[in-house]
Amino acid sequence: MDVLTLSRLQFAVTGMFHFIFVPLTLGISILVAYMETRYVLSGDETWLRMTKFWGKLFLINFALGVVTGITMEFQFGMNWAEYSRYVGDIFGAPLAIEATVAFFMESVFIGVWIFGWNKVSKRLHAISIWLVAIGTNVSALWILLANGWMQHPVGYVLRNGRAEMTDFLAVVTNPIGLIKFAHQLVSGYTVAAFFIMGISAYHLLKGNQPAFFKRSFRVGATFGVATAFLVLVTGDFHAVEVARNQPAKFAAMESVWETRQGLGMYLLLFPDAANQCNSVEALCVPKLVSILAYHDPESTIKGLKEYLPAERPPVLPVFLSFRAMAGLGTLFIGLSLLAFLMSRGDNIDRRRWFLRIMLYAIPLPYLANQFGWLVAEIGRQPWIVYGVMKTSDAVSKSIDMAQVVGSLVGFTLLYGFLGVVDIYLLAKYARKGPDEDVSAMIKPAGEV
Amino acid sequence: MEFQIIWFVLWGVLWSVYFMLDGFVMGSGMLHHILGKNDGERRVMINIIGPVWDGNEVWLITAGGATFAAFPTTYALMFSYLYTPLLLLLFALIVRGVSYEFRGKENGATWKKGWDLAIAVCNFLPALLFGVAFGNIFRGLPMDGAGYHGSLLYLLNPYGLLTGVLFVLLFVVHGALYATVKTTGELSARALGVANKVWPVLTVVAVAFLAYTYPATRLYDNFLQHPVFLVAPLLAVAALLGIRVLTAQQKPLAAFAASCITILMVVATGVIGLFPNLIPSNMGAEFSLTAFNSSSSLYTLKIMTVVAAIFVPIVIVYKIWVYRVFRAKLTIEDLVGNKHAY
Numbered sequence: 001m002d003v004l005t006l007s008r009l010q011f012a013v014t015g016m017f018h019f020i021f022v023p024l025t026l027g028i029s030i031l032v033a034y035m036e037t038r039y040v041l042s043g044d045e046t047w048l049r050m051t052k053f054w055g056k057l058f059l060i061n062f063a064l065g066v067v068t069g070i071t072m073e074f075q076f077g078m079n080w081a082e083y084s085r086y087v088g089d090i091f092g093a094p095l096a097i098e099a100t101v102a103f104f105m106e107s108v109f110i111g112v113w114i115f116g117w118n119k120v121s122k123r124l125h126a127i128s129i130w131l132v133a134i135g136t137n138v139s140a141l142w143i144l145l146a147n148g149w150m151q152h153p154v155g156y157v158l159r160n161g162r163a164e165m166t167d168f169l170a171v172v173t174n175p176i177g178l179i180k181f182a183h184q185l186v187s188g189y190t191v192a193a194f195f196i197m198g199i200s201a202y203h204l205l206k207g208n209q210p211a212f213f214k215r216s217f218r219v220g221a222t223f224g225v226a227t228a229f230l231v232l233v234t235g236d237f238h239a240v241e242v243a244r245n246q247p248a249k250f251a252a253m254e255s256v257w258e259t260r261q262g263l264g265m266y267l268l269l270f271p272d273a274a275n276q277c278n279s280v281e282a283l284c285v286p287k288l289v290s291i292l293a294y295h296d297p298e299s300t301i302k303g304l305k306e307y308l309p310a311e312r313p314p315v316l317p318v319f320l321s322f323r324a325m326a327g328l329g330t331l332f333i334g335l336s337l338l339a340f341l342m343s344r345g346d347n348i349d350r351r352r353w354f355l356r357i358m359l360y361a362i363p364l365p366y367l368a369n370q371f372g373w374l375v376a377e378i379g380r381q382p383w384i385v386y387g388v389m390k391t392s393d394a395v396s397k398s399i400d401m402a403q404v405v406g407s408l409v410g411f412t413l414l415y416g417f418l419g420v421v422d423i424y425l426l427a428k429y430a431r432k433g434p435d436e437d438v439s440a441m442i443k444p445a446g447e448v
Numbered sequence: 449m450e451f452q453i454i455w456f457v458l459w460g461v462l463w464s465v466y467f468m469l470d471g472f473v474m475g476s477g478m479l480h481h482i483l484g485k486n487d488g489e490r491r492v493m494i495n496i497i498g499p500v501w502d503g504n505e506v507w508l509i510t511a512g513g514a515t516f517a518a519f520p521t522t523y524a525l526m527f528s529y530l531y532t533p534l535l536l537l538l539f540a541l542i543v544r545g546v547s548y549e550f551r552g553k554e555n556g557a558t559w560k561k562g563w564d565l566a567i568a569v570c571n572f573l574p575a576l577l578f579g580v581a582f583g584n585i586f587r588g589l590p591m592d593g594a595g596y597h598g599s600l601l602y603l604l605n606p607y608g609l610l611t612g613v614l615f616v617l618l619f620v621v622h623g624a625l626y627a628t629v630k631t632t633g634e635l636s637a638r639a640l641g642v643a644n645k646v647w648p649v650l651t652v653v654a655v656a657f658l659a660y661t662y663p664a665t666r667l668y669d670n671f672l673q674h675p676v677f678l679v680a681p682l683l684a685v686a687a688l689l690g691i692r693v694l695t696a697q698q699k700p701l702a703a704f705a706a707s708c709i710t711i712l713m714v715v716a717t718g719v720i721g722l723f724p725n726l727i728p729s730n731m732g733a734e735f736s737l738t739a740f741n742s743s744s745s746l747y748t749l750k751i752m753t754v755v756a757a758i759f760v761p762i763v764i765v766y767k768i769w770v771y772r773v774f775r776a777k778l779t780i781e782d783l784v785g786n787k788h789a790y
Binding site: 059060063064066067068070071073074076077078079081082083084085087088089090091092093095096097098099100101103104105107108109110111112114115116117119120159160162164165166168396397398399403406407410414418421422425428429435 | 495501508509510512514515516517518520524525526527529531532539542553554744745747748751752755756759766767770787789
């Protein structure tokens with residue numbers, strides 16, 4: 001173990017922990033905003049109760065997402081000083097813009113939304129949650145443009161011993177950044193859809209407030225069927241961009257060693273990195289990898305052997321994460337389609353077997369999100385900025401083992417504790433269900 | 449050249465505004481037990497900052513982001529050199545944020561006591577750490593071409609500690625005045641009492657800080673060369689004295705405004721004194737990180753200037769609107785049965 005390895009481990013731990021909370025926030029903020037809008041438009045108090053119940057879960061989740069985000073910004077300087085110095089001219093800009101344009105809006109209006117129920121008009125209150133949702137989603141755009149630049153650096157020149165930005169427009173229209181953004185949004189929305197469906201399923205199984213949870217389930221299912229399908233579409237476009245711009249990552253995702261034209265996909269496959277081949281290759285779907293890579297069955301796929309061993313990403317974790325993500329994504333399409341069809345009638349509460357599946361499916365989209373990021377980040381190795389800077393050159397020179405061991409242990413303990421508390425509270429309030437007594441509820445004030 | 453100066457000024461403004469806004473959050477948090485004698489009062493103490501603390505903390509994120517974008521070398525070296533204090537700061541800010549959210553989510557006495565303690569400690573620690581860090585920045589860090597030669601212990605020198613105490617006291621008075629303005633009855637009177645009691649101590653520490661700054665730092669050089677800038681420290685002193693005059697006249701809102709000016713001007717004084725350094729080296733001026741030798745390219749600075757010129761005014765407008773929405777005083781009665789409050 002050295003400072004580099006520990007810093008990478010710390011970034012992985014803090015990043016993955018942060019990312020337990022972010023995807024749900026992306027989607028559930030929009031769904032709560034939708035519910036509140038329906039309430040404002042119709043006056044139907046079930047929508048108000050839905051806003052409050054799902055809003056409470058949203059807030060418990062939101063708190064940890066926000067506070068663990070600061071760690072991500074600070075860590076670039078603390079552990080990756082050489083990186084920050086070398087690419088800060090470009091990489092700092094999207095982070096600063098994210099704070100100014102998006103994070104402020106999100107953080108200020110969340111305050112209005114939580115505390116403003118009887119202070120602002122119905123309409124302004126609903127606008128507040130929309131501003132939070134937009135802020136959260138725009139925030140993701142700038143973060144993914146920053147990450148997209150690490151994956152596929154554009155709009156810069158190497159000058160004065162560092163990478164300097166020459167074309168801001170290229171940075172904000174980076175195809176990798178934009179497709180990552182699209183793919184991440186719909187993946188986050190899928191987490192939210194399954195979260196709402198799963199918790200609704202729990203209550204429907206118990207027979208709690210069936211009208212409330214049937215409607216909630218229907219909202220989740222309708223949203224989910226659209227987003228799960230879009231995850232596939234954006235994922236497909238994403239794969240094409242990866243094949244074009246990060247061919248070594250693509251080869252690792254599919255575990256391709258030899259360069260081949262018109263490459264098929266083995267449904268059963270297991271990489272053997274030591275011998276630079278696959279130990280299992282069976283059930284081939286002809287041409288599929290070539291089609292996925294370039295939408296062309298005769299295209300040529302560059303194998304890993306074209307790259308020096310030191311310039312290949314670790315194949316096994318990238319391959320396995322990719323397969324797991326893609327498999328789960330396919331499963332979500334099937335489940336959400338079933339959920340959508342079943343929730344159209346009024347008897348979803350009698351499909352107990354299906355409700356049980358949906359309850360246990362809550363963690364799956366979370367896992368798929370984590371796997372996706374493992375593919376993105378491990379697949380980029382050994383580069384921190386693809387083709388420009390190696391991860392091993394990026395770590396801070398002034399920090400020592402004791403400091404990083406201390407911080408890694410500290411983060412692990414603190415995050416572990418907070419994670420347990422947060423999940424406990426989420427489960428508690430999810431189980432408790434919505435308040436039934438509408439009359440005692442604080443309602444938005446009249447027009448101000 | 450001009451753009452580097454613009455961003456140096458913005459850098460200073462972001463820090464000043466951050467301390468002005470998060471200062472009263474830290475202050476009221478440090479006084480959580482002293483002013484909040486029972487659960488009801490503690491809930492009031494949390495809920496007076498409830499709608500705004502998150503938005504206030506974003507000024508810190510923005511100050512960090514702006515340092516990264518405009519002065520990447522300073523960002524890289526400052527954050528890696530001050531690794532351990534920043535880590536403690538992060539832990540404190542993380543726990544502070546969740547404390548507000550979690551405290552009211554369970555009814556057990558131990559649960560609440562635990563988060564109450566977390567609120568007090570995790571508001572005190574950042575105040576102290578920021579003070580110690582800025583004291584050491586004013587003083588200069590031990591860095592040269594070979595890197596950084598300091599440690600956590602090195603930062604705990606008398607001047608750094610004095611600045612830490614100064615920040616803590618500034619924020620305590622600031623938070624007490626905020627609580628005076630935002631609460632009613634006995635709680636408000638108690639808060640005013642605390643502000644008045646701490647004020648003389650703050651004044652003594654502030655005078656000591658101003659005096660000790662002369663031998664410990666080179667901050668006064670800029671003021672001696674350009675006396676017009678003396679307006680910042682003079683305003684800081686005038687506003688500090690004004691706080692006590694205004695509380696004696698039973699004008700807590702005006703006293704809070706004076707406290708805002710005090711904090712803005714104390715930070716401004718430090719930043720003006722630093723110019724053109726962001727982080728001076730005390731091992732030779734050639735190793736200092738300045739607005740000129742650590743900045744981004746002109747192109748990036750121009751882009752960021754456009755972004756800031758458009759969005760910072762928008763942020764300020766909606767922040768002012770939010771403070772207006774929540775301008776009313778808060779009472780325990782407001783919180784009874786309110787499931788949305790903390």
